[in-house]
Amino acid sequence: MLIDLPDDILAAILHISAPQSVTLLSSTSKQFRSRLSSFVFRNAKCTWSQLLHHTDQISQISPYVQQIRLTDSYPYGEWHIDVITHLDQFPNLKALQINSASSANWLRYRADSRLRRLTLYSDTTISFARVFDIGHIRHFSQLTWLSLDEYHFLWAPSDVDWSVGLAHLVLINCTWEFPFSISQFNPNGNLKSLSLTYRQHHPFVLSERFARFLDFSAESSMTNLSSLSITLENNHLSWKRVLSPKQLSILVSAANYPNLRSLCLDGWIISHSESCQFEQILAETSLRELQLNLYTFDSSIHVISCKKYPWLNISCNIFHV
Numbered sequence: 001m002l003i004d005l006p007d008d009i010l011a012a013i014l015h016i017s018a019p020q021s022v023t024l025l026s027s028t029s030k031q032f033r034s035r036l037s038s039f040v041f042r043n044a045k046c047t048w049s050q051l052l053h054h055t056d057q058i059s060q061i062s063p064y065v066q067q068i069r070l071t072d073s074y075p076y077g078e079w080h081i082d083v084i085t086h087l088d089q090f091p092n093l094k095a096l097q098i099n100s101a102s103s104a105n106w107l108r109y110r111a112d113s114r115l116r117r118l119t120l121y122s123d124t125t126i127s128f129a130r131v132f133d134i135g136h137i138r139h140f141s142q143l144t145w146l147s148l149d150e151y152h153f154l155w156a157p158s159d160v161d162w163s164v165g166l167a168h169l170v171l172i173n174c175t176w177e178f179p180f181s182i183s184q185f186n187p188n189g190n191l192k193s194l195s196l197t198y199r200q201h202h203p204f205v206l207s208e209r210f211a212r213f214l215d216f217s218a219e220s221s222m223t224n225l226s227s228l229s230i231t232l233e234n235n236h237l238s239w240k241r242v243l244s245p246k247q248l249s250i251l252v253s254a255a256n257y258p259n260l261r262s263l264c265l266d267g268w269i270i271s272h273s274e275s276c277q278f279e280q281i282l283a284e285t286s287l288r289e290l291q292l293n294l295y296t297f298d299s300s301i302h303v304i305s306c307k308k309y310p311w312l313n314i315s316c317n318i319f320h321v
Helices: 007-015 019-026 030-040 048-053 075-080 083-089 105-109 208-214 245-252 278-283
Strands: 043-046 067-070 095-099 117-121 145-149 151-153 168-172 193-198 227-232 262-269 289-296 313-320
Touching: 043 048, 048 067, 048 083, 208 245, 245 262, 245 278
Parallel strands: 043 067, 067 095, 095 117, 117 145, 145 168, 168 193, 193 227, 227 262, 262 289, 289 313
Antiparallel strands: none
16 A cells, blocks of 8 residues: 555655645545655745744644745845744754845844755845845855855855855856855855756846856866756847857866766757867766757757767757747
């Protein structure tokens, strides 16, 4: 019977099942509800009001909750209410998602030793730059995964006198200004994966600051990076970057990223003449996985042959426009 399966096997089955199906299954009997509660309530969402004022209802599911998403923005609560103390009612909490319309300065006055993952996002259009500084998470001692959506970075390079344990960094529509560089998220050399995504015709992809990141002229201390993803979701081709042989060489260079094993480039432009040079570049790389989703005007574009590199798992999709 399903509910008699070991936890790891049951988790694998439920992982590929629709959340609604798991919820419906848990409501079929007392036995199913008891067995599946830890899966149904693993990821929870609530408003600030529910978190602060409905503790009796929350207590019924709190032992099962591993991730919470605060769905509404509440600037007053961020600054004047210590949300961390209200999260103590969730003994197994590991991840927190906060819908925030303001800069992250308030986080420097909060401390937590349980959270492993933190996501800061906003579901409304922001007309001003929301600022994030690495010092804001100084007192989140166990944080290894950070996702930031629509934030601006401008803190100056300086010695960090505390241990930054970030291993995974996800940046969505984030910008920065000189002298900042992405490597400042990695002062202790722990960063393993980096993902950058730009949507909605974001002008930053055409900036000199972004170009300096791509050509590695502004970066350092990225030697432990094993996974890099750069996605450009802009619809118009004039807003996309060109994937030239020089650009690809920089991104797969062992001198720049000696431990890089996985590279994903999504939404870039290529030409036939330049794509012919890609295979020689890949022949000298230490990559193990390469994912390319590219655009071209040329119907005779050269497609990378996967058979030439048996050690390299290649997924290459070319879209003609």
